[in-house]
Amino acid sequence: MNDFINLYKENLIAKNKSNNTIEAYITDIVGYYNFLKENNIDPLENDYSVNCYVQAITETKSVKSIERCVIALRSYYRFLSDKNLVKEVPKFPKVDRNERRDIGPILTVEEVEKIINCIDISNIKGVRDRAVLEMLYGTGIKATEAISLTVDDVNLDLNFITCKDGRGLERIIPFGRAARNAIIEYLSQREKISKDEKMLFLNLNGKGLTRQGVWRIVKEYNEKASIKKIINLNTLRHSFAIHLLENGANPKIVQQLMGTHVMNYMDLYFDYVSKDKVNISYNNFHPRA
Template sequence: MNEFINLYKENLIAKNKSNNTVEAYITDIVGYYNYLIENKVEPFDNDYSVNYYVQAIADVKSTKSIERCIIALRSFYRFLSDKNLVKEIPKFPKLDRNEKRNIGPILTISEVEKIIDSIDTTNIKGIRDRAVLEMLYGTGIKATEAISLTLEDVNLDLNFINCKDGKGLERIIPFGRAARNAIVDYLPQRRKLSRDSHMLFLNLNGKGLTRQGIWRIVKEYSEKAKIEKDINLNTLRHSFAIHLLENGAHPKTVQQLMGTHVMNYMDLYFEHVSKDKVNISYNNFHPRA
């Protein structure tokens, strides 16, 4: 199928599509193909393969990203149809923008600790992986934000990162002792990987870590810790938010830390907050309790 993707890319370029459009479409299609191969689903099994993938990414991508992915896949299948490479174009699912989203599984604090403790930090990879996971859970940033962090974005004197979201908006996020210690341990090892790159997280070849690379890290140690929940790339991020709320953090503070795009999740977060915690907070803080 890789040859078909390359032909499709050439077709997009020939149609004078912008570089951003070409890159976005190919990224979505490659993601679709890799996921289906990993899960042993036939890529050209039309309706089933497309619906299978859209359901799989529904909990980890925004509605806008899913819609873009569907547009890319529909365009790809039309190209394949024009080349007589598929018999028919599959029917794509319609998204309900008003449908309530699911934030997926939430880890307990104990489960997070099991994942972190499962890392072998006697080698560069383990030291790097611990820094990545501590940063994801310690700040609540998205994987795409983590791979965009540079050395200059990390302030170890005041313990905060300067995080930029997909729209280029910046926010200052503090991090705790565990994340700081992990980063301090990682930086000397990072210099062994590369002294040229300015990216914070590198792969073992000295290049910037990718979103797929972070997913492999999350998946590896979740399995090693024998976590049976169906963890995705946003699990640590959502767990970060829930744990803050359960420990009395103000909802506005959580929104500011995680970015404005988290607004739609706040009601879902509160559904996960223990009723006992809510009662304790009420009794402690309400003037007439």
Template sequence: MEEILDSFLDFLVVERGLSNNTVISYKNDLNQFINFLKNGGVNTFNEVNRANIISYLLFLQRKKRASSSILRSLAAIKTFYHFLLRERIIKEDPTFNLDTPKLERKLPRVLTVEEVEKLLASPDKEDLWGLRDRTMLELLYATGIRVSELISLKVEDVNLEMGYLKCMGKGSKERIIPIGSVAISFLNLYINEIRKKILKDKECNYLFFNHQGKSLTRQGFWKIIKKYARKANIKKEITPHTLRHSFATHLLENGADLRSVQEMLGHSDISTTQIYTHLTKSKIREVYDRTHPRA
């Protein structure tokens, strides 16, 4: 089973062109599925039936896995079985016409505009590293890019004159995203002055880097944003994606169309973007309840 899984992962890289992070996610989900099967006495993929898959999904629910995690696991299993059928490793696909369970999707936590302003203002602008951090936070909120995309940016990916950046998203898909005037002003200062001073005699192609002059890690950025959330006295739970979620929600609240937001976020499926419309609807309800005389 492990050899077949390795062949599938090679297929994802070579033929589908998926990113390393996505392939690792498939690998982890499918390894958990295989372990579940083996514990149930199923040792070949040909033995798997719909009942096995449904049992696995229920098992994940009992383990209190997030709905998004369960849906992702099912998507991985479906893609894997399509591959097995195509390669004639199996004769029948047990996932055929298997309905996706209607699981409640957890809405992402977002900041208010006022909370975003407090967070962005928290780095010390008198400190060179503080200016680096302010530039990163401004850029995240201005563009909605993922943290993994932020730390992968190169200097040449930013066009200050035209006011946009290009980044490589999931599945090696490149997209162009506009940058607002405030983020451009910080980027201009950072790239032309601050970056050279803190880099000193070190060389680094990445736009942002750590104290060793190497590219930032997700964990490194996670510590940075948590530090500034505490400093800004924000009580909400902050994640590396909080500014991305806030970016999308604030755009939709102010009249942006869903397709444009989908394009900027780099979502392949608009249903992923639609989760933010639930947030804006709840905001409308809140305003209505607070302001209408007969609410």
């Protein structure tokens, strides 16, 4: 890929682009390839890889930075297409210029249960898949955080995981009975896949599960459950947050559970919380209600 990037850089220089523009574009493209490498995503899956990257950076970058990344990548892929180095330019997701980000469709509690209940747990794949989905929904962690968990990060005595985000910030997140039972069952069968691998969630070849692998799990059972909503890798995470808020959880606690990068979404979460739920929470918790 370095050869492609160097060719593209020479093309930008030939077009008399400013040094700042060239540096910014190359930085964005290198960041894109680093992301693909870290998450074991095939760069040849153009539509998938681009969408994964744009979705990931919406958690940490401003709208202007996201727009610049998309412009840089679109320009890069057009160059590759013109040189017949790729078959086609991938379809890029639209970036909402409104600072308020779209969190997409939210699953109801019943829809989450429908997805998890449709998993066939008579085999190791189904047992693992249920553990993955229960962990995503039961803790609100991101897919990249889930695939980074090791066996030692799970405390089944006190029911919590130790999780690190992309910036290395550590947080402790509790999980409930459903996630605990799913993890216990998975760990009891995990040795059938591998006895040596330290990562918690494994693919059937005994290697750590990838972000792409998690997406396939989410997509598979969403389709099996006949959920009509177009979900993404963050759907269970956002549903976790909103379901907590709807049941009266302290917003500050929700933010701490999900990590500081969720701050940009808190206002959007409140938009989803029904007024009836707000009234119930008021009546239950206000001392003068």
